[in-house]
Amino acid sequence: MPPQPSRPAALARQVFRGSEAVRLGLLSRHQLRGASWLRLRHDVYADARLRRDHGLACRAAALRLPPEAVLAGPSAAYLHGVEHAASFTDDVHVLVPRSARIDSQPGIRVHTLGAAPVLLPAGGGPVTRTDDDRAVAAEATAGPAIVDGTAAGARVLRWSTPAQAAWETAVWLEPFRAVAIVDGLLGRGLVTPADLTAVAERNADRPGGRRARWVFGLADGGAQSPPESHLRVRLVLAGLPRPVTQHPIRLASGLALHPDLAWPAFRVAVEYDGHWHADAEQLHRDRQRLNHLVGAGWVVLHVTSRRLHRDFPGVAREVRAALVACGWRR
Incomplete structure (x- = not known):
């Protein structure tokens, strides 16, 4: 029987910067190339046992983004529990202030906004699941959202509220996919029609405001799947x-x-x-x-x-x- 791979406890079930893991003596560069680790982005690695879903993609993207970046749109909808909102291979959507001076890159779609978005309160939201379906998450008292808490590149993630994520999704994505995601947010009780009306009114003068209202008008929380949403629309x-x-x-x-x-x-x-x-x-x-x-x-x-x-x-x-x-x- 082949030997079981050895993983430092500090990196178990974690996403981390490879260069930091090497600098701290947790791994060698040769070990990083082993089957225990999955290379997600340049200098970003994960425990290979983690499920390859959009939550994992978000954790990887966070280690390449400035601290003021906020997960948004379909990525935020996914983290709120709408699993069909995005997959492992879909772009991670993030919102940053214009002062951040960061451009989109492969796998990361960057959107800029002058004013700060409305964020999820500290400690909420589902995240990436392990292969045995247990959530890898911070305790509610530990701070906002997802925490990759090792010394090898620790980062904390924040994401848009469900209503704001619905608005961003409606503006950024093609309509059929956008409606299906908004349907999912409604169907899970994460937003109400009144919430959508309020966020549409609040953002009425922003680019995409008319499109968002149109998408919201097509949404229906009774849909049981994205294809049903697609067919209805x-x-x-x-x-x-x-x-x-x-x-x-x-x-x-x-x-x-x-x-x-x-x-x-x-x-x-x-x-x-x-x-x-x-x-x-x-x-x-x-x-x-x-x-x-x-x-x-x-x-x-x-x-x-x-x-x-x-x-x-x-x-x-x-x-x-x-x-x-x-x-x-x-």
Whole structure:
């Protein structure tokens, strides 16, 4: 059996500057190239056991940024718990004052702002998880957010509040992705429609203010996944009436079903079938659900991932035809 890799206790589960670890005698340059460590950026390394998610990317970016940098937009949304907001390979979005004089670099998208953003209070927020799903985080009394507390390049991270992160996301990202992230913030109760209205009004005169209000107007916390958000927004932009997410349909048996999208006035529903719907047990439940809805007098259309991305015009025609057949008049 090969020997187990040796890791100094000070670097276990940590993200650190390689040059500092060498200077402090914790590792040699040769050891840095071993399987125990993952090189994330120039001179930035991590314990290879850490999960490769966006939280890890944020911790790595922090060691290359000035102390006044704030994680923002989709990166902040991720750290608040919207896991689909960003992945390990996505850019880390940061906000810095203009005086910081730092430019974007591979893997880090820098945004500047004259006034200081609103930040998360000290000690909050989920962070990178280890392989056994335990959070690697500072205690609430230890200071703000993520702490990489070794002597080999210690840094503390701060990130935007959920409402501010929603505004930044709406301004910086393409609309479909932005709406899905704002949906996630709403669905998790991290923001309310009133919060979005307030942050939109507060930033109305800033560049992107009109775009943010438009994205917020399309958001809906009832969405269960980013593809459902994508489908809903595309249908609305295609000129169809706005559907209700997760509308409760109570059957005679007392069972309540909640289709992904529904137009209750016309008794038309749309179900999004992702890749996991190919599972045999899920397919059985889907067909039973479909029978219940049809038996209750509803027209139900199914949209697969492939059709959403490759044949959306056909999907829109079918939904439009179903609504017209059930009494919708534009």
